[in-house]
Amino acid sequence: MGTGTRVEVTPAAADVLRSLRGRHGPLMFHQSGGCCDGSAPMCYLEGEFRTGASDILLEELHIDGFDEPVSFWMSTAQYETWKHTHLTVDVVPGRGSGFSLEAPDGVRFLIRSRLLTPSDGQPQNGSD
């Protein structure tokens, strides 16, 4: 289980990440938006997706067995509408789309959300 305060990873998703890490190398996420497979967290080789000033590094996920964290990014514009929620990366059977690394394995990373609470130590007001 990741130890983040804004983003966490379920044990099942961590297993998939370990498998992908073993085959491909260091990993990153960029949270998508928009249609089709929008709302899916896209998993790439670290550095495959170039982040910039329009992105925010939401979390560095520490996964057991990894020497390096898995960075979790989102566009700042999307973050404005998501920032009152806590995210958990889960995995479900599926086909996926986009260029995310896990899709050929017949699984798909999926975001589950809950409202941030004071114990998360993060701003909770979506309009702040």
Place this chain on the structure above:
Amino acid sequence: MTVYAPPGTEGSIVKYETRYDHWIGGEYVPPAKGQYFDNPSPVTGQTFCEIARGTADDVERALDAAHGAAPGWARTSVAERANILNRIADRMEANLEKLAVAESWENGKPVRETLAADLPLAVDHFRYFAGALRAQEGSLGEIDDDTVAYHFHEPLGVVAQIIPWNFPILMAVWKLAPALAAGNAVVLKPAEQTPASIHYLISLVGDLLPPGVLNIVNGFGVEAGKPLASSKRVAKVAFTGETTTGRLIMQYASENIIPVTLELGGKSPNLFFDDVSRADDDFMDKALEGFAMFALNQGEVCTCPSRALIQRGHYSDFLAAGVKRVENMKQGNPLDTDTQVGAQASNDQLEKILSYFDIGKQEGAKILIGGSRSELGGDLAGGYYVQPTVFEGSNSMRIFQEEIFGPVVSVTSFTDYADAIKIANDTLYGLGAGVWTRDINQAYRAGREIQAGRVWTNCYHQYPAHAAFGGYKQSGIGRENHKMMLDHYQQTKNLLVSYSPKAMGFF
């Protein structure tokens, strides 16, 4: 009422092959690595065929074929290219019912929609671009008495197209028709959720195009889509999907300095002003249908009217009537022509929608109807069905800000015109919008002020060729469905010609 037999069963008008390879150079070619993946029908969750799992080697082979065919296709006269597109349209029209059933089976959408919309629109799309091509002309500028600037349209060469799964045939045709009309050869990757429909189409029309002009490489995004989108051998990439992949494709394109067109979805507002309810007449009935349009194609439409904004004066009554409309929707076997709401296209899509029910409830949105998975019995028990759902909440909630891509509408109220526009534009996206009012001045002002590429005015979900379709803001780049898409698939060649025998006098 007709209930079509599932493809491959006795009495069905459609028979899918048990396996589809890549369509390259006018023939089927097995994948270089010899791997295949299962293709389930969302109607039952059962696999009905297997699909070649393409990799970079297969993409290269397809690009070889495309580059071999592109010069000849570019030289083919516009009359001949247009004739071929028209022949494709004719062949599709003659087989419309089969194509409609095939697509319904693969995507889960109701056959009443594929029969009445997806396929007739696809047929017309080829005809529209056949006509647009014949009518296209270059231009000339008479610079001065001796000098003329001629402008020619030239094809880009070989283009890449990555197709979404929500309209497997129609979205492929939206991209293919202008690209082929403009004289390009194409390497197309269908969505991994719905790869077989396009091959069923090829089984009917594959002989009409010269070999190599259209090539189809199946496979997963990371294994086949990425080598295609990042290839130095394509002159343009067209993609429909979501924002992160859209950005990644732009990043690849920036390395090769090639153009892209992108359609990345939206969170389309559907505005109902008070005067809609002034009379209980045909228009009121039409507006209520407009409210219910969020369930078209199970909400798996980039322009799904997934935010209904209803003015305070008639809010309660209009919403109650809208919910009643939703209550009457018939969900069930997509192959039954009476079915209005079918299955979501994949299991992960179903899971995503359920995750939005969860966060919507946590944020305090009220479920007025629906809100869970539909458990259908018999053969449909394994399919991916979701109840048409109406949420009531506020525009800052995530269910108002993200495209759920399910049969889900989030409803809120507005006080006056200014409030309506403010809420409508309070979104990252700008693909579609709807405006419903009996006041034509109000309709015009609202349509112009909403920051979206398509504003349906007193209608919704119509997609005729000849009406430009594309996004503002983060919804993408380019306009499909219109002759201006020809330009997106063409270079401009300028010949600057001097008819003077005299030197310029510099040297």
